[in-house]
Amino acid sequence: MATTLPLTDVSPARPDEAGACCSPLVREAADPETAVELARVFKALGDPTRVRLLSVIAAHEGGEACVCDLTEPVGLSQPTVSHHLRLLVDAGLLAREQRGKWAYYSVVPGALDRLGALLTGAAG
Amino acid sequence: MATTLPLTDVSPARPDEAGACCSPLVREAADPETAVELARVFKALGDPTRVRLLSVIAAHEGGEACVCDLTEPVGLSQPTVSHHLRLLVDAGLLAREQRGKWAYYSVVPGALDRLGALLTGAAG
DNA sequence: TTGACGCATCGAACTTCGTCGATGTGAGGA
């Protein structure tokens, strides 16, 4: 699914001009299309398990972790963890890399920053 | 409901010490309790209707709007809009003020900034 | 007091989500 995310194309090109005031979300009413894409990313973070997964992966050594590293911290079954990881990847927050038998997940660089900038209006 | 939100007490007290690196979410694995409270706020933004409501209210003149101003932009019934507004208030993102027959909703000052800072690691 | 108005709450129908066990797939070792 993971279409073009608002994380990459919503932030203003000239922050000193439009982004000076406040968040793009606040400056003017977001059109329905933008709202849908934005909500998709927020929804991905709208589950405690996924927030923990993201956090555990980011804090893990090397900034990456395989599924087997994650089932125990969140206390859920492997299929369930795999399901949540997929949602985070679809939302553009996590990246997946297959190495041998293992699948390594890592936080997409700048993804959280861009999402945060969307809220605060800060320039990327 | 709206208990003590992570928006107010999670950000580090000394940003130049701990917040310099990256987001609190990324620096170390969030404990389950924090994850639950964080997810609650994100879940409130995890619906296109609520993203639009927040945006329309913020962009409305005076930074506030009553329910009757909001049903038409989102194209939903009044009870449904009222329901979504309640969720946003419970999440600490909107404030409600009754004036006469009307209930005026406005974005809580700094709420989006604090949420964004949680993602980017920027100091408030 | 009565009525109109704005909004919240309720109850019900429908959809989506979170979770699991079972099973499929693909890589690596014996």
Next chain:
DNA sequence: TCCTCACATCGACGAAGTTCGATGCGTCAA
């Protein structure tokens, strides 16, 4: 080749969320 391992997918179930019409509750004007 056969087995094991790590992970994804499937099918199913209960829980939670979204939406509506109907109704209740204040406020204000007549």
